[in-house]
Amino acid sequence: MQFYRRLNTFKAISFDLDDTLYNNKPIMIAIEKKMVSYFDDLLNTGVTEKTVFNRRYWAQYRDAAIKKSPDITHDVVALRYESYRLGLLDRNFDDTTAQQQAKAALDYFIELRSDFSVPQASIDLLATLSQHYPLVSISNGNVDTKALGIDQYFIHIYHAGYQPEEFIQQHQQQGELLKQKPETDMFDRVCQQLNILPSELLHVGDCGLADIHGALEAGCQTVWLPHYGVGKALKQLPHIELNDVCELTRLLNY
Known part of the structure; x- marks a missing residue:
């Protein structure tokens, strides 16, 4: 674990899914x-x-x-x-x-x-953290957290795109659009629904652009997890860099 910025008190944690909680490649x-x-x-x-x-x-x-x-x-x-x-x-x-x-x-x-198994270490981490903080998932992708057996740990699950997917049902663009990270739409939505300040949300993700830059632009605190080596390089320094997502348990006292 390496600190680049001062980490302040946070009230909720958001997770990217692909290449953060499991190796998606x-x-x-x-x-x-x-x-x-x-x-x-x-x-x-x-x-x-x-x-x-x-x-x-x-x-x-x-x-x-x-x-x-x-x-x-x-x-x-x-x-x-x-x-x-x-x-x-x-x-x-x-x-x-x-x-x-x-x-x-x-x-x-x-x-x-969604036909794969999330590493048990990631599941155990979510189970532990969910006892201390509200957890949410923020994904640009379309993986089904229920099929993966991890949906119960998140109080909100956000996917970029039309809410709901009326485009497919009616073959036209309708419904509310949540833009993909690094746009701040999903980060903003999390903070609104949890009634917290952006600085009180700690976002964990692998991509230096979508996750770290996007969360920082939204005013959130950030944890960078590049261990699968897939996400784009950093544009801005995160608050923390981790070698393994399970190191997050060391932050339980914040």
């Missing part, structure tokens, strides 16, 4: 392979010259979706759905079928997305 690599196989079965049957339906293939449709609706970048679920839908339309599916197949592919992805 191998999970996503495995999912990518399964999604390639899924679309291979769906779209390459009876085709002589087969296409590899990997991230590079879908990138063109992701870009098209963002060009059409720039705010969709803040909702990874809606963006994935729309990328699939546009790609299926481009392969001569009618609109209704494209919507149905895009939703089915999205459902399969979401099922895979």
Whole structure:
């Protein structure tokens, strides 16, 4: 544990999820392979010259979706759905079928997305900290904390995007948008709902940009956890740097 700034009293702790409480990279690599196989079965049957339906293939449709609706970048679920839908339309599916197949592919992805085990050490940490502080999760992603068995430790669970996901249900941008970190929307929401000052929230995350810069811009205190080596480099110094998330228990006296 290394201190860079003076740590003041805090009343709640927020957690990033991916690459903070668990290593997300191998999970996503495995999912990518399964999604390639899924679309291979769906779209390459009876085709002589087969296409590899990997991230590079879908990138063109992701870009098209963002060009059409720039705010969709803040909702990874809606963006994935729309990328699939546009790609299926481009392969001569009618609109209704494209919507149905895009939703089915999205459902399969979401099922895979939360099909792993959180390290027991992280679970034990959440169980301990939740006895002392209100805990919340703040994620740019779409992992299902209930499926992971950790939702009971958080009093609020925030995901960037439209609240609720009416974009997928109605194929149009409606509902309230919480922008992805480093935008301060989710940090602001946490403090409002907990009725605390931003400086009374301690945010824990792996990304120097999304988590540390975003939380500092919102006026929060920060803990940087770069041990999986995935998040972007620091733009500003955090209050604390940890080698392991379990070191947080040393802060229980604050």
